[in-house]
Amino acid sequence: MLAGATVIFLATSLALAGAFIPSIRPLLTPKRLILWGGLVVPSLGLTALVAGAFTLGERLLPRQGAETLRIEVVARQFAWEFRYPGTPVATRDVLHIPVGRDIDFAVTSEDVIHSFWIPRLGGKIDAIPGHKNIVRLRADAPGTYGGICAEYCGEGHAPMRFIVIAHAPEDYEAALTSEAAR
Amino acid sequence: MIDATSGRKILLLSLAAGFGLWAVAFVALYAMLSIGCAFGWDRGSLVLGLSLQRLQLLLLLGIFLALHVALVVGLSARQQRSDTATDRFLHSAARLAAIAALAASMFTYCGTVLLTTCNP
Structure with missing residues (x-):
């Protein structure tokens, strides 16, 4: 969770830096920002969170085992x-x-x-x-x-x-x- | 007969049609999941090793996915018949929203196929 939050923070900071650093600005076209910031990155994040929630949810089900x-x-x-x-x-x-x-x-x-x-x-x-x-x-x-x-x-x-x-x-x-x- | 203003109002509503359908599917699947668990439909197998609970949820999901596809097809057909640039834009936006809603339904409701439905 900390690693994911750090990556998102750095990516957002980079996008924000683009507004102030002329050498980065050409890389951050509106199309790229929408595609990566609005679709690819959120989709990857959500997929990871949903997969984690599904896996943990199954593990938390109260199935009777010898150790339980x-x-x-x-x-x-x-x-x-x-x-x-x-x-x-x-x-x-x-x-x-x-x-x-x-x-x-x-x-x-x-x-x-x-x-x-x-x-x-x-x-x-x-x-x-x-x-x-x-x-x-x-x-x-x-x-x-x-x-x-x-x-x-x-x-x-x-x-x-x-x-x-x-x-x-x-x-x-x-x-x-x-x-x-x- | 529908005049231009009424037609535009309906068109505006169609922007929310895809995710409206997603919301109805959410309520229906959640309700039937709870009813099935309360009546013990998850016990035993009915067809092909699938329980009544799994079957009814898969059937419901299939119906809603078919409705999503029908909505996308219907909006695509209407987009081609649009007269003005505004109508074409609204139809295009509604169609894209409906496609996004179809993808959202497939993504969020895949648990219907994969996950344990009731507490053991």
Whole structure:
């Protein structure tokens, strides 16, 4: 993305320089500017972006694999509950995840529509009563991330936040065991 | 009978016909995609290993691409029958916009052929 933005910036700067540098001006005929600036360059850029979006979109689909982890997310006014299938653990407003694994979050709500969002990890998804929406996310570095409700859901909406703790794979099970012991 | 002013107004509208059709195709494909996913049309195969969902989307896309081509052909024929320089210019612009819209439809809706249609 940075490389693409740099190329576009340099090309635009060159076109702009043509207005001030007489030796470049003859190269920048209106026909060339329209053909390259209006058709060829945008088409190449858009094709690259669409191809990238298609490829990434397919990778983000929640296909069940051996490596995929699934966590149930239940939203209610004004808290988040996280359930970890295969364990009796349920945490409130604190989400534990392992680093380096695709995680499918199955998101639902018990009352009104909320929206589950961990901005640093990816896109948001609505939590709708009676319906499960799935979003696939992945943390590549251990640490703490902030999560919020991204859909106005009542007077307690603004403080309806949660903390995401991304553990190294070897520490993840220990974190769940520790939660179960509480 | 259509007088010159009304004819020019229709001609002005035809400038937006190509991308208007693109927008209608977008809404129709999006709506049918959602309906198909809600009814589980993506499960199983109906013909040649294609699901009902894929087939209905391909059919819809085919109809809209045919309409795009018909629009380009129709505008080309009208351009040749233009009387004045203004009409010729407007017809030419409308035809080029319709060609651009046809290319845009082929580009943006190619996902109908390639991509997974519903969440697994």
